Amino acid sequence: MFFAVRNAILATALLLSYPCVAEDGSAAWLRYAPVPAAPYASLPSHIFVHGDSPVERSAGAELARGLTAMLGRSFDVVTKRSEGSIELTLASGASTTLESYTIDSTRRHLRIAGNTPQAELYGAFHLLEEIAAARPIPAHEASTAAAPVRWTNEWDNLDGSIERGYAGQSFFFEKGHVRQDLTRASAYARLLASVGINGCNANNVNADLDLLTSDHLKEYARLADAFRPWGVRLALSVDLTSPQAVGGLPTFDPLDPTVIAWWQRKVDEIYTLIPDFAGFTVKADSEGRKGPAQYGRSPADAANVLARALAPHHGVVLYRGFVYDNHLDWRDPKADRARAGVDNFAKYDGRFEPNVIIQIKEGPIDFQAREPVNPLFAALPHTNVAIEVQASQEYTGQQRHMVWLPSMWRWVLDTDLRAEGRHTPVKEIVTGRAFPLASGAPRPGGFVSVTNAGLDANWMHHPMAMANLYGFGKLAWNPDEPLDRILDTWTRLTWGNDPLVVRTVNAMQLKSWQVYEGYTGPNGVGTLTNILGYHFGPDIESAERNGWGQWIRGEKNGIGMDRTAAGTGYAQLYPPLVAARYESLATCPDDLLLFFHHVPYDHKLHTGQTLIQSIYDTHYKSAREAGEYAVAWSTLEGRVDPERYRQVAALFNFQAGHAIVWRDAIDTWFERISGIADDKGRVDRHPLRIEAESMTATGYEPIDVTPSETASGGKAMVCRNDAGCTLSTVLQQPAGAYDIAVQYFDTWAGVSNYELLVNGVSQARWSAADTLAPVQFDPHLDGQTSTRYTAHHLAIKPGDTLTLRGVPDLRETLKDRGRQTVEPGAMSPPNQRRDYREFAPIDYIVLGPDGPLTPQD
Numbered sequence: 001m002f003f004a005v006r007n008a009i010l011a012t013a014l015l016l017s018y019p020c021v022a023e024d025g026s027a028a029w030l031r032y033a034p035v036p037a038a039p040y041a042s043l044p045s046h047i048f049v050h051g052d053s054p055v056e057r058s059a060g061a062e063l064a065r066g067l068t069a070m071l072g073r074s075f076d077v078v079t080k081r082s083e084g085s086i087e088l089t090l091a092s093g094a095s096t097t098l099e100s101y102t103i104d105s106t107r108r109h110l111r112i113a114g115n116t117p118q119a120e121l122y123g124a125f126h127l128l129e130e131i132a133a134a135r136p137i138p139a140h141e142a143s144t145a146a147a148p149v150r151w152t153n154e155w156d157n158l159d160g161s162i163e164r165g166y167a168g169q170s171f172f173f174e175k176g177h178v179r180q181d182l183t184r185a186s187a188y189a190r191l192l193a194s195v196g197i198n199g200c201n202a203n204n205v206n207a208d209l210d211l212l213t214s215d216h217l218k219e220y221a222r223l224a225d226a227f228r229p230w231g232v233r234l235a236l237s238v239d240l241t242s243p244q245a246v247g248g249l250p251t252f253d254p255l256d257p258t259v260i261a262w263w264q265r266k267v268d269e270i271y272t273l274i275p276d277f278a279g280f281t282v283k284a285d286s287e288g289r290k291g292p293a294q295y296g297r298s299p300a301d302a303a304n305v306l307a308r309a310l311a312p313h314h315g316v317v318l319y320r321g322f323v324y325d326n327h328l329d330w331r332d333p334k335a336d337r338a339r340a341g342v343d344n345f346a347k348y349d350g351r352f353e354p355n356v357i358i359q360i361k362e363g364p365i366d367f368q369a370r371e372p373v374n375p376l377f378a379a380l381p382h383t384n385v386a387i388e389v390q391a392s393q394e395y396t397g398q399q400r401h402m403v404w405l406p407s408m409w410r411w412v413l414d415t416d417l418r419a420e421g422r423h424t425p426v427k428e429i430v431t432g433r434a435f436p437l438a439s440g441a442p443r444p445g446g447f448v449s450v451t452n453a454g455l456d457a458n459w460m461h462h463p464m465a466m467a468n469l470y471g472f473g474k475l476a477w478n479p480d481e482p483l484d485r486i487l488d489t490w491t492r493l494t495w496g497n498d499p500l501v502v503r504t505v506n507a508m509q510l511k512s513w514q515v516y517e518g519y520t521g522p523n524g525v526g527t528l529t530n531i532l533g534y535h536f537g538p539d540i541e542s543a544e545r546n547g548w549g550q551w552i553r554g555e556k557n558g559i560g561m562d563r564t565a566a567g568t569g570y571a572q573l574y575p576p577l578v579a580a581r582y583e584s585l586a587t588c589p590d591d592l593l594l595f596f597h598h599v600p601y602d603h604k605l606h607t608g609q610t611l612i613q614s615i616y617d618t619h620y621k622s623a624r625e626a627g628e629y630a631v632a633w634s635t636l637e638g639r640v641d642p643e644r645y646r647q648v649a650a651l652f653n654f655q656a657g658h659a660i661v662w663r664d665a666i667d668t669w670f671e672r673i674s675g676i677a678d679d680k681g682r683v684d685r686h687p688l689r690i691e692a693e694s695m696t697a698t699g700y701e702p703i704d705v706t707p708s709e710t711a712s713g714g715k716a717m718v719c720r721n722d723a724g725c726t727l728s729t730v731l732q733q734p735a736g737a738y739d740i741a742v743q744y745f746d747t748w749a750g751v752s753n754y755e756l757l758v759n760g761v762s763q764a765r766w767s768a769a770d771t772l773a774p775v776q777f778d779p780h781l782d783g784q785t786s787t788r789y790t791a792h793h794l795a796i797k798p799g800d801t802l803t804l805r806g807v808p809d810l811r812e813t814l815k816d817r818g819r820q821t822v823e824p825g826a827m828s829p830p831n832q833r834r835d836y837r838e839f840a841p842i843d844y845i846v847l848g849p850d851g852p853l854t855p856q857d
């Protein structure tokens with residue numbers, strides 16, 4: 001038996017937790033760092049693989065690679081079976097259609113049996129994972145996938161950009177083609193397979209219109225080849241106008257016989273090139289994409305045409321339930337985007353082909369930090385459904401804030417919608433068990449994550465963000481796996497088994513969703529980010545008075561959308577028991593209050609606090625908690641590799657500062673609109689702050705910031721002089737050591753340079769090189785670009801002069817711009833982002849206590 005004494009393992013794990021080579025994060029959770037070998041000493045070193053499919057060969061090779069690296073002795077794949085080997089085999093008499101594996105170990109033999117080659121691979125990865133986490137090898141373990149669809153959606157465009165991608169360009173496409181070098185694509189498929197993901201839709205749901213040309217299809221075949229050894233099937237998003245756009249037909253009416261025939265031919269062509277093609281994802285009649293509505297046809301009409309073409313090849317259609325009108329009339333109290341899913345789809349329940357799956361976003365709006373569960377899950381009892389979540393953190397910090405989303409997904413999956421008055425949690429619905437087929441078998445359904453990994457070495461930019469992709473795979477395989485086990489395993493695999501590292505990372509990640517929610521949008525009102533732009537920083541009123549329907553209805557007397565029966569009626573779209581809970585103020589949970597109700601600011605929450613005071617308190621508490629990540633992380637210096645240590649430290653420092661930007665923007669706005677002051681007197685009072693506009697300026701000029709709550713006092717100072725400008729002040733603080741934080745705007749345009757001096761002596765220098773906030777184009781001074789730099793441990797005494805010097809970047813290289821002046825805030829085309837000027841903007845300075853926490857003022 002290979003059972004080991006866990007404490008003995010952990011005692012030596014620290015010494016072995018990371019190899020002495022540079023780490024760029026590309027190995028993710030498959031680092032195979034050395035673990036104490038003694039507990040696994042009797043593990044046979046020969047690996048025998050019965051089958052010879054590409055996937056089984058991958059499984060054998062992966063075992064040899066991982067075990068050799070972790071256990072420090074050679075493991076090899078042999079061609080003859082012998083007693084005393086690790087054996088990989090197809091299970092005999094396997095019946096289930098869902099992948100399933102068993103691991104059985106005796107003293108001299110270990111057998112991994114799968115009902116499919118993929119399942120053998122999953123068993124191999126599971127064994128490796130248990131050893132990497134320094135856990136004992138099980139004597140017997142059996143595991144079965146919860147649902148057949150476990151896919152990622154990547155929103156990659158053929159030109160190599162990624163919609164809502166925050167980790168660099170595409171590793172699938174560039175310049176209108178599939179990349180020649182698909183090494184990264186293949187490595188990504190390996191990562192996906194290691195957590196049981198079996199499908200990858202490689203292109204944006206806002207699909208390129210020429211996606212389906214015959215020339216392109218041949219290129220996608222190479223992509224499918226790169227995925228295949230890992231059992232990951234390629235899927236593609238298609239635009240429903242393709243029969244017109246690619247086929248040259250006069251119509252794309254799904255019921256037109258020429259259109260039907262076109263889809264059939266196109267699908268057959270795909271399968272001659274990609275025999276294991278997984279299927280199509282469809283976004284239609286939504287956000288400007290055309291769809292069947294143009295011809296008075298339904299989603300079922302459109303989905304079924306594709307489904308019938310795919311059925312002979314065993315392909316599926318994932319038709320997205322994200323269909324809504326983005327030109328709603330905000331003046332209409334009955335208009336409600338949240339209703340759209342049920343209003344557009346419920347009436348077609350039961351009318352979809354058996355290989356159509358409706359892909360439903362977890363909430364009815366759009367991946368907000370907190371929304372109720374989408375009622376559409378309960379409205380399609382006769383239809384296959386899958387849940388769509390978003391690992392790419394579009395509205396949850398864009399892989400610059402650490403937010404562990406499996407906590408949110410678990411909450412969604414466990415929510416009991418009480419359909420038909422019985423226990424119907426979302427996980428039972430998407431795994432097809434809540435509403436089985438007439439045969440009693442579960443409906444085919446599953447799990448989809450919008451992931452948008454990119455060319456950044458570590459796939460998702462923030463090393464901590466990889467825990468979201470890992471967690472997605474785990475929940476898709478088994479939505480009941482305990483969250484703390486998922487997280488603990490990821491942490492051990494990613495950072496090693498040092499108990500302090502494991503404890504610290506787990507504790508931070510576990511609370512990170514609530515922390516992020518706490519300093520962004522409160523009580524279910526929405527994230528309160530800039531919904532018209534990058535969805536990153538605070539911009540509260542961007543939600544109001546436009547057609548997008550993310551209204552918060554904030555006015556002097558109250559806030560929140562009335563979605564009760566008297567309002568938009570949305571609450572009534574849930575099954576009765578849940579509807580009643582949300583309808584009544586007495587039972588509606590505090591964290592969803594403003595999603596369902598319009599209430600005055602002094603409304604009493606179930607906690608007994610007023611809404612407004614709870615908003616203030618939560619924002620101060622959560623911003624502080626976000627600031628503490630950097631402090632906790634600093635205790636791990638020397639215990640994780642230096643490269644990733646530094647990368648995470650920089651990101652945590654950025655998050656600490658940006659959480660304060662969020663806190664202040666939201667609290668200032670709420671105090672202004674409600675007219676009710678924070679009873680602790682914190683909002684807009686900053687005892688430690690020195691406003692830039694109050695300092696003695698040489699060259700710097702004041703400028704208004706919009707929206708005003710995203711800058712302290714609504715103003716910043718900008719410098720339009722090539723040689724640079726200064727801001728100075730004479731300090732009266734008591735003598736001592738201080739941390740000095742500088743709040744400036746890094747506008748993702750030019751690269752301004754800053755220097756902090758005391759009595760003319762340089763103390764710190766840095767560049768605003770837009771490396772911290774997500775790399776996109778935004779020349780505005782606002783909540784997206786407001787950034788904090790902190791210089792630690794500076795000695796100050798009364799009478800010292802503190803000077804901040806800013807040197808703007810006034811390069812102006814765009815040829816056709818001529819003599820036109822570009823002012824801060826000018827909007828410019830995204831592909832020319834380096835051609836614009838950055839005016840070394842400064843908001844304020846804080847002199848805070850010396851310590852590891854960024855000054856909280």
Ligand code: GCV
Nearest residue numbers: 155163164205206283322366
């Ligand atoms: C791919 C949101 C995003 C869009 C995305 C859309 C969708 O609106 O901001 O970028 O488009 O969702 O899921 O289709």
